[in-house]
Amino acid sequence: MARESLRVALMEATSTLTEAGVGSPQADAELLAAHLLGVSRTRLGLMPLVESDWVAEYRTLIARRAERIPLQHITGVAHVGDVSVRVGPGVFTPRPETEVLLAWSLDAIVAVKSPLVVDLCTGSGVIAIAIAKARPDARVVAVERSTQALAWARRNAAEHEAAGGTPINVRGGDVLDERLLMDLEGTVDLVTVNPPYVPTGTPVEPEVADHDPAEAVFAGPEGLDLIKPLITVAATLLKPGGWFVMEHDDTQGVTVPKLLAGRKILADVEGHVDLNGRPRMVTARRVALAPR
Numbered sequence: 001m002a003r004e005s006l007r008v009a010l011m012e013a014t015s016t017l018t019e020a021g022v023g024s025p026q027a028d029a030e031l032l033a034a035h036l037l038g039v040s041r042t043r044l045g046l047m048p049l050v051e052s053d054w055v056a057e058y059r060t061l062i063a064r065r066a067e068r069i070p071l072q073h074i075t076g077v078a079h080v081g082d083v084s085v086r087v088g089p090g091v092f093t094p095r096p097e098t099e100v101l102l103a104w105s106l107d108a109i110v111a112v113k114s115p116l117v118v119d120l121c122t123g124s125g126v127i128a129i130a131i132a133k134a135r136p137d138a139r140v141v142a143v144e145r146s147t148q149a150l151a152w153a154r155r156n157a158a159e160h161e162a163a164g165g166t167p168i169n170v171r172g173g174d175v176l177d178e179r180l181l182m183d184l185e186g187t188v189d190l191v192t193v194n195p196p197y198v199p200t201g202t203p204v205e206p207e208v209a210d211h212d213p214a215e216a217v218f219a220g221p222e223g224l225d226l227i228k229p230l231i232t233v234a235a236t237l238l239k240p241g242g243w244f245v246m247e248h249d250d251t252q253g254v255t256v257p258k259l260l261a262g263r264k265i266l267a268d269v270e271g272h273v274d275l276n277g278r279p280r281m282v283t284a285r286r287v288a289l290a291p292r
């Protein structure tokens with residue numbers, strides 16, 4: 001079997017992806033090569049030669065990525081920190097930025113024994129699973145409305161459980177349906193949510209426009225259509241002293257903390273920046289007041 005240089009294949013792939021407008025062409029070329037070789041990206045340098053059949057298959061993957069199919073849909077997996085979940089059509093691809101929400105969330109409940117955590121708008125279930133993995137003593141409930149996304153969440157939660165993780169209670173339904181979480185009102189230690197928050201009509205990359213479900217991304221003219229009622233949902237679920245953490249758009253770094261600060265039931269409202277220094281997250285604590 002003829003063998004070819006991996007370095008040359010990588011250079012050709014990087015140039016194809018650059019021409020296609022992919023944001024991180026070299027990283028994606030390397031990650032797809034590593035995926036196809038079944039090795040980590042850091043080991044590519046140890047493999048100078050690859051078989052010609054492999055190069056042909058690699059070019060097929062690169063051609064799909066050049067069509068702006070998300071990298072994670074091609075590999076079938078998305079990573080946030082050290083947690084991996086399966087993704088594909090019908091579910092939002094988790095972003096690395098969510099690592100900040102995870103780190104903050106785990107800190108918030110570090111001193112709470114057997115915490116009750118609710119992850120609203122769970123999508124693939126990545127946040128719920130990451131928390132359940134880091135805190136096997138936690139009881140984690142995850143909520144998702146889209147039937148397609150829910151199937152991914154259930155599958156990821158089942159794999160987590162099959163690998164020895166504690167079961168996650170995945171509930172299908174609208175977070176604004178009062179009946180769905182009524183049993184948890186006033187008892188939750190931490191509510192996490194990465195909701196749809198992009199103002200409708202905002203231009204987005206083809207990977208998002210064509211592959212992330214619209215209901216996972218867009219939320220009305222200001223991107224606040226779900227965020228506003230979610231604040232009430234979170235406040236209702238939390239026990240006094242419980243924490244709320246929510247991601248938002250980088251254009252909402254003033255608006256969203258202000259919305260939370262306007263609620264008497266919430267205190268310690270704080271805005272946070274993501275890995276790129278942009279305002280992307282807000283946190284708050286429930287005080288001992290009856291919800292309005």
Ligand SMILES: C[S@@+](CC[C@H](N)C(=O)[O-])C[C@H]1O[C@@H](n2cnc3c(N)ncnc32)[C@H](O)[C@@H]1O
Nearest residue numbers: 092094121122123145146174175194195196216
């Ligand atoms: C931005 S995605 C976040 C997914 C996941 N938490 C993550 O960080 O990767 C938002 C999710 O909220 C779901 N969603 C939107 N509106 C909802 C609603 N009213 N009730 C429940 N889920 C909703 C969408 O289907 C989508 O899966």
